[in-house]
Structure formats: structure tokens, C-alpha cells
Amino acid sequence: MFDFCADPALLDTFPWMACYLTTGKQMMFYESFLVVIALLAVTAPIALAVGFGGALARRSAIAPLRWFGIGYTSIVRGVPDIAFFLFVPLALDQGLEYVRHKVKCPDWDMPIRQGNDFVVCAAAKLPQSSAPAMVHDLYAIALAIAAYAFVFGAFAAFVLSGAMNAVPRAQLETAEAYGLSRRQITWRILVPQMWVYALPGLSNLWMVLIKATPLLFLLGITDIVYWARELGGMKTSAYAYAHGDWRLWYFLALLVFYLGMTKLSEIAFERLSQRLSRGQATLAGMSQAKS
Amino acid sequence: MSCIDVIQTYGLRSIGLGERLLPRSDFTLCDQFVLIGSGMLWNLYFGIAALFFGFFASIALACARNVPNRFIRKPADWFIFVFRGSPLFIQFFLFYQAFTLLPREGLSLNLGIVTLTADTSWLTRAWAGALIVLFLNTTAYAGEIFYGALRSVPKGDLEAADAYGFSGWKKFRHITFPTMLRLGWPAYTNEAIFLFHATTLVYFSSFPARQQNGDALYYAKYFADKTFNPFIPYPILAMYFILLTLMVVMIYGAIYRRLNRHLPSNARRRLRPRIAMIR
Numbered sequence: 001m002f003d004f005c006a007d008p009a010l011l012d013t014f015p016w017m018a019c020y021l022t023t024g025k026q027m028m029f030y031e032s033f034l035v036v037i038a039l040l041a042v043t044a045p046i047a048l049a050v051g052f053g054g055a056l057a058r059r060s061a062i063a064p065l066r067w068f069g070i071g072y073t074s075i076v077r078g079v080p081d082i083a084f085f086l087f088v089p090l091a092l093d094q095g096l097e098y099v100r101h102k103v104k105c106p107d108w109d110m111p112i113r114q115g116n117d118f119v120v121c122a123a124a125k126l127p128q129s130s131a132p133a134m135v136h137d138l139y140a141i142a143l144a145i146a147a148y149a150f151v152f153g154a155f156a157a158f159v160l161s162g163a164m165n166a167v168p169r170a171q172l173e174t175a176e177a178y179g180l181s182r183r184q185i186t187w188r189i190l191v192p193q194m195w196v197y198a199l200p201g202l203s204n205l206w207m208v209l210i211k212a213t214p215l216l217f218l219l220g221i222t223d224i225v226y227w228a229r230e231l232g233g234m235k236t237s238a239y240a241y242a243h244g245d246w247r248l249w250y251f252l253a254l255l256v257f258y259l260g261m262t263k264l265s266e267i268a269f270e271r272l273s274q275r276l277s278r279g280q281a282t283l284a285g286m287s288q289a290k291s
Numbered sequence: 292m293s294c295i296d297v298i299q300t301y302g303l304r305s306i307g308l309g310e311r312l313l314p315r316s317d318f319t320l321c322d323q324f325v326l327i328g329s330g331m332l333w334n335l336y337f338g339i340a341a342l343f344f345g346f347f348a349s350i351a352l353a354c355a356r357n358v359p360n361r362f363i364r365k366p367a368d369w370f371i372f373v374f375r376g377s378p379l380f381i382q383f384f385l386f387y388q389a390f391t392l393l394p395r396e397g398l399s400l401n402l403g404i405v406t407l408t409a410d411t412s413w414l415t416r417a418w419a420g421a422l423i424v425l426f427l428n429t430t431a432y433a434g435e436i437f438y439g440a441l442r443s444v445p446k447g448d449l450e451a452a453d454a455y456g457f458s459g460w461k462k463f464r465h466i467t468f469p470t471m472l473r474l475g476w477p478a479y480t481n482e483a484i485f486l487f488h489a490t491t492l493v494y495f496s497s498f499p500a501r502q503q504n505g506d507a508l509y510y511a512k513y514f515a516d517k518t519f520n521p522f523i524p525y526p527i528l529a530m531y532f533i534l535l536t537l538m539v540v541m542i543y544g545a546i547y548r549r550l551n552r553h554l555p556s557n558a559r560r561r562l563r564p565r566i567a568m569i570r
Binding site: 214251255 | 489
């Protein structure tokens with residue numbers, strides 16, 4: 001990075017640190033922070049959409065759909081989320097390969113589960129073994145996003161269905177009196193009003209999502225935890241930058257990163273909640289109108 | 292091997308009793324049920340111990356946040372901020388690293404005449420090290436819950452206590468504390484459920500599972516890796532945890548009813564774990 005970095009062994013503490021913190025490996029560590037933020041940005045809307053669907057399913061007039069919505073949300077809540085992070089990617093991968101196998105190799109006569117193996121024809125493999133490494137990485141990340149969306153979708157469904165129940169009955173009854181249909185009531189009266197009730201729960205959920213991102217490490221993705229362990233481990237003098245076991249400091253840096261993230265989100269949600277409660281028939285909305 | 296044999300062989304495998312070798316092939320449903328159930332012992336141990344110690348510490352923490360003295364209040368604020376604002380997974384890694392940095396042969400305190408040696412190696416073992424992290428974590432979360440409850444104790448109750456001449460410890464013991472507990476209990480139930488779920492993280496962070504003595508999720512993953520079939524071990528794990536969650540709700544519900552027993556029956560509220568409140 002800098003010109004004076006040619007021979008790190010001769011440097012003083014300060015320039016040594018400057019050189020050390022700008023090596024290629026360190027840069028990959030910094031990039032993995034962006035991966036975490038990108039994951040949050042992609043997962044949050046997907047989980048919210050899944051949650052919205054789940055909340056509508058829980059209120060549905062069609063009984064099987066309602067049972068599905070209630071079952072899905074209750075099971076996810078009763079079981080540790082890590083179990084789903086381990087289960088969903090594997091199950092989804094096998095499910096997709098099974099479907100592709102059925103479509104692409106209809107004349108395959110061997111069983112798919114042979115003892116402890118899961119065997120599908122070569123054409124059904126996902127991703128194809130000839131695909132570049134990039135595709136394999138992206139596929140792993142897509143599976144991880146699906147797992148997060150599955151778990152957090154259930155939580156979001158809880159929050160949103162609670163918010164839908166919190167919308168004053170009188171609003172819905174007035175709409176009925178005006179002759180609006182069930183569908184119109186949902187989309188024109190219920191959905192626009194529920195967000196202010198959902199906000200505290202959703203902000204809490206966002207914090208939980210932030211705090212769940214280090215679990216990416218368990219899915220075998222080279223994320224910040226992976227790099228912290230990798231770079232922090234003791235480096236002997238065989239390496240250009242020799243140092244002792246610095247994993248404690250690396251994890252301390254991660255801790256500070258997460259504290260910053262949650263603190264910033266807290267401030268942002270505080271602002272948003274003030275903005276959303278403007279003009280609402282709630283205590284927060286009334287006190288804004290007075291001042 | 293019949294199922295009774297499997298229970299005798301592997302029933303206490305997770306705490307190091309019984310057969311050393313885990314089953315390697317021809318896994319039966321019974322194998323999976325027994326080993327994952329055996330792993331639940333660790334989840335129960337971590338959850339119950341952390342909740343027990345954390346309960347007292349969190350009440351002390353909630354009271355510390357409520358005192359006017361800044362030198363007591365600020366550290367309590369910071370403790371809660373740090374442990375609630377960061378992921379438990381990172382906390383496990385951080386504490387494990389800190390514990391391994393303690394001198395291998397133990398800390399020596401030289402007191403002039405005698406030298407005290409404190410053995411520290413047990414801190415890197417899961418049963419102690421992970422318990423400390425879980426304890427600190429649940430203390431912070433429950434401390435926040437009880438602080439909120441403490442702030443919403445009705446003013447009238449406290450004024451009535453003053454009028455009756457209650458003060459200090461007596462007022463806290465008979466008026467503030469029971470009301471605070473009652474107000475905070477539904478949210479605290481939720482925290483207990485999530486703490487039990489969090490115990491599955493222990494063997495997936497740095498803490499090693501010595502001699503393959505792990506918790507329920509550790510064994511579930513073992514089976515899923517060996518058989519490459521996630522559709523059997525994980526649903527078994529889910530079943531165990533749903534049972535555990537129901538038991539927690541039942542026990543906490545019974546305590547909640549006892550806390551509310553003086554209220555007229557129509558004013559009593561049933562304990563419904565607050566769903567919108569996620570940890």
C-alpha cells in the first residue's frame with residue numbers, strides 16, 4: 001500500500017501498523033464487513049415480504065391457509081434459530097436437486113437415497129460442477145439468505161399480525177358500513193394504518209437480524225468471523241507480518257462494529273417513529289400536533 | 292441392539308458416561324432420539340444455571356440503574372448496552388479468547404509469605420466459560436426488562452407505602468419488588484425461552500466439545516453430517532425444544548399466577564408470552 005512497506009521487519013511500531021492494516025488480507029477482512037451490510041440490505045425486505053404474506057395467511061378466511069400461517073410462525077418461534085440456519089440450506093439444496101432430478105433425468109432407476117448418500121444425476125447437480133467458483137459462492141450465499149428469510153419471515157409475520165390486530169376496530173367497521181369489500185378493507189384501510197403499530201416490533205426485529213449475521217460463519221461463508229479467526233491467529237516469523245495471538249483484539253473490533261450498528265439503528269428508528277406517528281390518532285401523534 | 296440397550300449405552304453419553312464411540316453407521320431412529328435427548332442435558336444445565344444466577348444479578352442491575360449516583364448508574368447502563376447491543380455469538384468468541392490468554396499454569400498471587408495459585412484452565416471449558424457468558428448475557432437482557440418494570444411501578448403504591456411508614460429495605464421487599472416482578476414477568480418468560488434457545492450456540496462458537504460431549508444441536512448436526520439427511524435429526528431436535536418451550540411457559544405461568552394471587556380473579560391476566568417482543 002505505502003512505499004515504505006517493502007521490508008516490514010525493519011519498521012517502527014506506527015508505520016508497521018499502517019502497513020499491516022493495509023495488506024491484501026486485511027482488505028478482504030474489511031470487504032467482509034460490506035458483505036454483512038449487503039446481506040442485511042437484501043434479507044430485510046425479503047423477510048418483510050415473507051412476514052407480510054405470513055401475517056395475511058394467519059388472518060385468512062381460508063382455513064388451511066390460516067393453519068399453515070399459524071403453524072409456520074409457531075414452529076419457528078419454538079425452535080432455536082441456529083437449528084434452522086443449519087437445516088434450511090441443506091434441505092433447500094436437496095429439495096431443488098430432487099426436483100431437477102425428476103425433471104431432467106426421468107429414466108434414472110436407482111434410488112436417490114443410497115444408505116448415507118444423496119445421489120442425483122449429474123445434470124441435476126446445483127450448481128453444476130463445471131460452474132466457476134464464483135457461482136458456488138453465490139449459491140451458498142443465496143441459500144443463507146433463504147434461511148434468514150425463513151426464520152425472520154416468521155418473526156415478522158408475528159409482528160405484523162399483531163399490528164393488524166392493533167388497528168382500531170372502528171376503522172374497519174366504518175369501512176364495512178361504507179360498503180367496502182373484504183379485500184378493499186385490507187388494502188385501503190388495514191395495511192396503510194398498521195405500520196405505526198408494527199414499528200416497535202420491526203425495529204426490535206431489525207436489531208435481532210443484525211445480531212444474527214455472525215451466524216453466517218456457521219454456513220461456511222467467509223464472513224467477518226472467519227477473517228477475524230484467520231487473521232488474528234498467531235503468525236510466526238515465516239509470515240511477513242509476525243505477531244502473537246491477536247484474536248481477542250479482532251473480536252473486540254467486531255464487538256465495537258456491532259455496537260455501532262445497533263446504536264445507529266436505534267437512533268434511525270427513533271427518528272422514523274416520530275415521522276410515522278405524525279397525524280396519527282395516538283399519544284405520540286397528538287403530542288406532535290400540539291407543539 | 293434394542294432401544295433399551297441404546298438408552299443404556301448412550302442415554303448419558305453427553306456427560307461422558309457410557310459408550311465412548313458414537314454410532315458410525317446404520318443409524319436407527321432410536322439412536323437419534325436418545326443421543327439428541329442426551330445432549331438436551333447440556334441445554335438444560337446451561338439454561339437453568341444461567342437463569343438462576345442471572346435472576347438475582349439482573350434485579351441488582353435494575354436497581355443499580357435506578358439510583359441517582361452516576362458512578363453506580365453509568366456502569367450499569369454500559370453493561371446493558373454492551374451485552375444487549377452485540378451478538379451473543381461474538382461474545383462467546385471474545386470471552387473464550389480472553390480465557391485462553393490467562394496463564395496456562397494459573398494465576399499466582401504473591402502475598403509475601405505464601406503464594407496463592409488460582410487454577411484458571413477450567414474457564415476455557417464449556418461448562419464454566421460458556422455459563423459465565425450466558426449468565427452475563429441474560430443478566431443484561433433481564434436487567435433491562437426489570438428496569439422497565441421498576442420504572443412503571445404505580446406511584447400510588449409507593450406513596451401508600453410511605454404513608455404506612457415503610458422505608459428502605461422493608462418498602463423494597465414488600466411493595467416495590469413484588470410489583471416489579473409482576474409487571475416484568477411476561478417479558479421475562481420470553482427472555483427465558485430465548486435463553487434456552489441461545490444455549491445451542493455454545494458448541495458452535497469456540498468452546499470445544501471434549502470427547503464429543505456436546506449439546507442437542509451438536510448431536511443433531513453430527514447425524515445430519517453423517518447421514519446427509521437433515522429431515523430426521525432436526526425435526527427430532529425441534530420436537531425436544533418445543534417440549535422445553537412448553538415446559539418453560541407452564542412453569543413461568545404457574546409462578547405468574549402465584550404472583551397475581553392477591554388480585555380479584557377478573558383482574559388477573561393469563562400469561563401469554565408476548566409474541567411481538569423478540570429478544
